[in-house]
Amino acid sequence: MSDRRGFLKSAAIALTGLGVGARGLLAQLKTGHMMEGPPGAETLIEGQTYLYFGGTGYYGFQGNPILLKAAGEALLKYGMHPSTSRSGFGNSPLYEAVEKKAAEYFGSESACTVASGYLCNSAGFQALAAMGRFDAVFMDEGSHYSVVDYVGLTGKPVQKFAHADPEDLRRKLKAGLKAGQRPLLVSDGVFPTFGQIAPVPEYVKAIEPYEGLVWLDDNHGVGVLGPHGRGTYDHYGLKSDRLFFGGTMSKAFGSRGGIIPGPKSFIAEILKSHIMNGATGPTAAESAASITGMDLLMKHPEMRTRLLANAKRLKEGLRRIGFPVENTPFPVAAWALKSAQEMDRVHQGLMERGICIQRAHYVGVETEGVLRVVVFATHTNEQIDRLLAALKALA
Numbered sequence: 369m370s371d372r373r374g375f376l377k378s379a380a381i382a383l384t385g386l387g388v389g390a391r392g393l394l395a396q397l398k399t400g401h402m403m404e405g406p407p408g409a410e411t412l413i414e415g416q417t418y419l420y421f422g423g424t425g426y427y428g429f430q431g432n433p434i435l436l437k438a439a440g441e442a443l444l445k446y447g448m449h450p451s452t453s454r455s456g457f458g459n460s461p462l463y464e465a466v467e468k469k470a471a472e473y474f475g476s477e478s479a480c481t482v483a484s485g486y487l488c489n490s491a492g493f494q495a496l497a498a499m500g501r502f503d504a505v506f507m508d509e510g511s512h513y514s515v516v517d518y519v520g521l522t523g524k525p526v527q528k529f530a531h532a533d534p535e536d537l538r539r540k541l542k543a544g545l546k547a548g549q550r551p552l553l554v555s556d557g558v559f560p561t562f563g564q565i566a567p568v569p570e571y572v573k574a575i576e577p578y579e580g581l582v583w584l585d586d587n588h589g590v591g592v593l594g595p596h597g598r599g600t601y602d603h604y605g606l607k608s609d610r611l612f613f614g615g616t617m618s619k620a621f622g623s624r625g626g627i628i629p630g631p632k633s634f635i636a637e638i639l640k641s642h643i644m645n646g647a648t649g650p651t652a653a654e655s656a657a658s659i660t661g662m663d664l665l666m667k668h669p670e671m672r673t674r675l676l677a678n679a680k681r682l683k684e685g686l687r688r689i690g691f692p693v694e695n696t697p698f699p700v701a702a703w704a705l706k707s708a709q710e711m712d713r714v715h716q717g718l719m720e721r722g723i724c725i726q727r728a729h730y731v732g733v734e735t736e737g738v739l740r741v742v743v744f745a746t747h748t749n750e751q752i753d754r755l756l757a758a759l760k761a762l763a
Contacts, residue, residue, distance in 0.1 A: 429622020
């Protein structure tokens with residue numbers, strides 16, 4: 369802690385020397401609160417320890433000593449990263465170990481690691497397009513930024529359909545496809561702001577007559593949903609060679625980097641892509657931590673059981689207070705109050721009580737934003753009840 373404060377003090381002195389007050393610069397650049405330690409049930413934010421219900425560190429792995437030890441050892445052995453793409457000298461035993469562990473975790477033939485979960489969509493879209501398996505894209509209009517940013521890379525026409533609306537999808541498919549054309553259905557697995565799970569079985573039924581494919585951005589679902597923690601398809605019990613997805617290591621698994629499991633032919637296509645041949649992969653520390661995070665969840669399924677139990681306790685409590693949150697097992701809840709000022713008041717009131725939740729302006733949210741709560745496996749019942757009591761008092 370003293371080292372961290374020393375660094376911050378030095379940084380402030382340096383900024384002052386440049387004629388810029390440290391607080392003034394932070395005020396100009398700041399987009400959120402300053403986290404000064406790893407996220408967990410209790411987290412150090414701007415010099416104060418808060419009961420923390422923000423972010424997506426679902427198991428608190430970001431500060432787990434086992435992950436940190438693995439990351440540190442890998443960093444010392446391999447350096448930061450290969451500093452070149454995998455098509456040259458940039459492959460690493462760690463990348464192959466991540467992919468082997470991911471194939472085991474997700475029960476897939478193969479897997480591929482990329483530098484971030486955000487890039488999974490780019491890599492997946494490029495590979496599916498290169499394989500020539502679809503002719504048009506139909507995208508849930510509530511999809512994440514990373515889907516919207518990259519879906520045009522397919523080079524195919526893209527049509528949006530109403531959020532989480534299989535009937536509108538059917539109408540758009542019927543009107544937008546020519547005879548013999550095959551669709552690619554694109555959506556989040558879990559829509560992150562409200563913890564809503566996409567109606568994937570209905571999407572699959574809608575595209576089946578056209579021999580279509582599905583791609584899910586499952587960055588939030590992996591590690592959390594399903595009897596094996598494999599994500600949204602696992603949650604619904606869906607398996608098919610027409611179902612594809614990508615996920616992140618930065619949330620449930622406590623590390624960073626993206627992972628795309630799938631058939632060998634599909635993964636081979638990704639390994640030939642621009643993402644793999646034009647960019648450096650994850651750092652050694654990230655790769656080692658990813659392996660460890662997956663391994664811990666495989667060996668300790670009780671962690672996921674605890675997380676889902678906490679989600680149930682939180683959401684039942686929020687509904688008792690009168691907040692209309694999504695009735696899903698996912699450990700995220702969000703709701704709007706009658707005005708932005710009212711939400712600001714509640715958010716500030718919680719901060720004054722030593723409780724931190726998110727005042728979110730994110731995907732699928734109206735201009736005034738929402739209050740958003742994320743519960744972790746590491747939260748105790750008493751901590752969840754403390755949050756609920758504070759919210760009730762402020763409501």
